[in-house]
Amino acid sequence: xxxWLSPGGALAALAVGTLVALGTxxxxxxxxxxxxxxxxxxxxxxxxxxAVQVAANGGxxxxxxxxxxxxxxxxxxxxxxxxxxxxxxxxTEVGARSPSAPRLITTGRPVAAGTSGGVTWLGTxxxxxxxxxxxxxxxxxxxxxxxxxxxxxxxxxxxCLADSLLGATLQARYRCAACGTASETPRPCCGARPALxxxxxxxxxxxxxxxxxxxxAAVAVLPLPGGVTTLP
Numbered sequence: 001x002x003x004w005l006s007p008g009g010a011l012a013a014l015a016v017g018t019l020v021a022l023g024t025x026x027x028x029x030x031x032x033x034x035x036x037x038x039x040x041x042x043x044x045x046x047x048x049x050x051a052v053q054v055a056a057n058g059g060x061x062x063x064x065x066x067x068x069x070x071x072x073x074x075x076x077x078x079x080x081x082x083x084x085x086x087x088x089x090x091x092t093e094v095g096a097r098s099p100s101a102p103r104l105i106t107t108g109r110p111v112a113a114g115t116s117g118g119v120t121w122l123g124t125x126x127x128x129x130x131x132x133x134x135x136x137x138x139x140x141x142x143x144x145x146x147x148x149x150x151x152x153x154x155x156x157x158x159x160c161l162a163d164s165l166l167g168a169t170l171q172a173r174y175r176c177a178a179c180g181t182a183s184e185t186p187r188p189c190c191g192a193r194p195a196l197x198x199x200x201x202x203x204x205x206x207x208x209x210x211x212x213x214x215x216x217a218a219v220a221v222l223p224l225p226g227g228v229t230t231l232p
Contacts, residue, residue, distance in 0.1 A: 004040050008051035016058040023065035024075060027141040032061070034137050035082045038130070039089040056206040057085040060213040073221050076152065079144050080220025081213040083134035083156025088163050088212055090130030095123020105164040116184060116205065117168025124160075131156025131216075147224060155219030163212040171208050172199040 005013055013036075020028045049057075061081035068074035095102065101110045102118030111118040135153035139146045174194035175182050181189050182197070184205060 004048060005054070006048055006050045009049045009054050012051040012054035013049075013058070016054060016062040019062035020065040020078070023062075023068045024078060024143060027143050028065050028068075028075075028078060031079065031082060031134070031138050031141050031143050032058070035086050035134055038133065039086060039093075042090060042093040044093075052206050053209075056209040057089075057213065058082075059210060060217055061085070064217055076144050076148050076220045077217035079134060079138040079148075079152045080155035080159075080216040080218070082138075082216075083131045083152050083220065084159030084163075084213045084216025085209070086130035086134045087127040087156040087160035087216075088130075088209060090133075091119075091123040091127030091160050094126035095120045098122040104168050105161070106168045116171050116173075116208070117164050117166075119164050127160035128153075128157050131160065148220070151222060151224060152220045155216040155222075158219045159212040159216035162215045163208055166203070166208045166211060167205070170199050170203045171205065172201050172203050173197050 017029060017032060020032050024031075058081075061078050064074045064078040064081055066074075068078055096113060098120035100120060100122075102113060102115065102120045102123070103109060104111050104115070104117050105119045106117065132153045134156060135149040135151075138144045138152055139149040144152060171184065173182060173184055173196075174186050175197040176189040176192055176194045178190040178192045181194070183189065183194060186194055186196070188194075
């Protein structure tokens with residue numbers, strides 16, 4: 001477990017798990033574990049997630065799960081947020097193994113592997129699979145009704161695309177004035193602190209991930225085809 005979570009990440013995961021258990025019981029906790037295990041197994045070395053990463057991927061889901069005690073709509077939002085986090089993780093980790101170079105989602109031009117906003121067909125397919133996995137698992141566990149599973153999966157995939165769009169447009173990018181090295185964090189380079197080149201300083205990768213889970217939660221509670229609004 002220490003290879004999967006930093007000490008701070010473990011505390012954050014405990015907080016998320018507690019809120020999920022309080023709101024959705026063992027079924028919600030099992031869904032959370034299914035997401036975490038599948039995503040961790042796809043990440044080389046487990047990833048050792050920090051507290052901020054756990055919060056970005058699980059914070060919205062945890063709050064929605066707790067609110068599900070008051071109304072079942074929030075159970076669908078909880079599943080949608082997890083589907084979003086799964087879609088993003090699966091797309092990133094599987095897409096990194098693509099034989100073809102990623103292309104920026106906004107322009108289609110080739111970019112270096114790992115560039116935010118860069119997508120591949122392999123990664124996009126994996127993102128759809130991750131969203132579908134959570135949707136199906138949520139229905140099997142009884143967190144949502146079977147008719148709602150498709151909307152949860154759609155929410156996860158929509159969030160994956162939103163994540164890439166935000167990464168390509170608004171996410172902060174920095175460049176070192178001394179050597180020209182580009183990065184997504186303002187960590188010192190060559191003894192000099194990189195300057196913001198594009199994007200918004202507060203729009204970090206974790207912020208993008210958090211906003212994507214909001215998209216997933218929102219889409220998951222939309223009316224079903226035909227105008228059916230029954231939830232969960």
